[in-house]
C-alpha cells in the first residue's frame with residue numbers, strides 16, 4: 001500500500017477542483033490511499049506518512065500562494081533537517097488567470113515549487129507531452145488550469161484540464177508505488 005498526499009491552497013475553488021481531479025487519478029491506482037488536504041491543515045506527520053506529495057497552488061503575483069510557501073518553510077524544512085523527505089515522489093499543478101501572453105507567471109510558480117522539492121531531496125515527476133489532452137491543460141512541469149479567458153472574464157477550469165490533472169495524479173501514484181518497493185536513495 002502506498003500513500004499519496006494531495007495538498008492545495010484555493011480562494012475561489014479553481015485549484016481545489018484540480019486537486020480533487022489529481023486525487024481521483026491517484027486513487028485509480030490499485031493499492032494507493034489518498035489524502036486530500038488544504039495547506040493550512042497539513043502538518044509534518046501528514047507529510048512524513050506519505051510516499052508521494054502533490055502540491056497545487058493558484059498563481060499569486062507570479063509565484064506560489066503564501067500558504068504553500070508557509071507549509072514548505074515551517075513543516076517540510078523540519079523534515080529536511082532529518083532527511084525525511086528524501087526519495088518521496090513529488091509533483092505540482094497550478095491555476096492562474098493567465099493575464100499576458102506568457103501565462104501570468106505560471107512557469108515560474110511551478111518551477112519555484114519544483115526547486116523546493118529538489119532541495120528537499122524528492123523525486124520529481126513531470127507531465128510528459130503524450131499525456132492525453134496535454135495541449136489543452138499541461139505544461140511539462142504539471143497541469144495548468146486557466147481560470148479566465150483572453151478578455152480576462154472568469155471562465156472556470158476546463159474539463160480537459162481536469163482530465164490532465166487526473167492523469168498527473170495517476171502517474172505520480174504509480175511512481176510512488178514502484179519507488180516504495182525499491183527506494184532510490186541511501
Ligand SMILES: Cc1cc2nc3c(=O)[nH]c(=O)nc-3n(C[C@H](O)[C@H](O)[C@H](O)COP(=O)(O)O)c2cc1C
Nearest residue numbers: 010011012013014015058061062096097098104147
Ligand atoms: C492576490 C492575487 C494575485 C494573483 N496573481 C496572478 C498572477 O500573477 N498571474 C495569474 O495568472 N493569475 C493571478 N491571479 C489569479 C489567480 O491565480 C486565478 O484566479 C486562480 O485560478 C485562482 O485560483 P483559486 O480559484 O484556486 O483561488 C491572482 C489572484 C489573486 C487573488
